[in-house]
Amino acid sequence: MEISFIEILMLIIGFYLFFTVIKIDGRVKGIKYTLDQISKQAGIPxxxxxxxxxxxxxxxxxxxxxxxxxxxxxxxxxxxxxxxxxxxxxxx
CATH class of the missing domain: 1.10.10 (Arc Repressor Mutant, subunit A)
Incomplete structure (x- = not known):
């Protein structure tokens, strides 16, 4: 079974997108935590x-x-x- 260049390229792109989504998810959680802390200190209901x-x-x-x-x-x-x-x- 031979793997074509397109299949390898799609696999690389898939891994890149997967790790990018994980990285973005971490950033969003950090931003949410920061916003929660700010809203508590500012007294926002x-x-x-x-x-x-x-x-x-x-x-x-x-x-x-x-x-x-x-x-x-x-x-x-x-x-x-x-x-x-x-x-x-x-x-x-």
């Missing part, structure tokens, strides 16, 4: 939807809470679940 989400969580409607946070904040399913899990963890 949290997102108003959080109160509604906490109410849904207290009623045991985690699925509805994930759906609401996804619709409101435009998060993916995984990000929405992580957001709800973080709200649940702060109430423990």
């Amino acid at each position: 949290e997102n108003p939807v959080n109160n509604e989400l906490r109410e849904l969580i207290s009623q045991g409607d985690d699925v509805k809470a994930v759906k609401k946070v996804r619709e409101t904040l435009g998060l993916s399913l995984v990000e929405g679940k992580q957001y709800i899990d973080a709200l649940k963890a702060e109430n423990k």
Whole structure:
């Protein structure tokens, strides 16, 4: 089986894109952390939807809470679940 130049080039480009996405993800997390710290120091109130989400969580409607946070904040399913899990963890 012979590997063509195009296949090797596509593989190299794929690896490059993969590692670039990982690098960007790390930067975004760093920026988010910095913004969270700045908003706490500046006294900026949290997102108003959080109160509604906490109410849904207290009623045991985690699925509805994930759906609401996804619709409101435009998060993916995984990000929405992580957001709800973080709200649940702060109430423990």
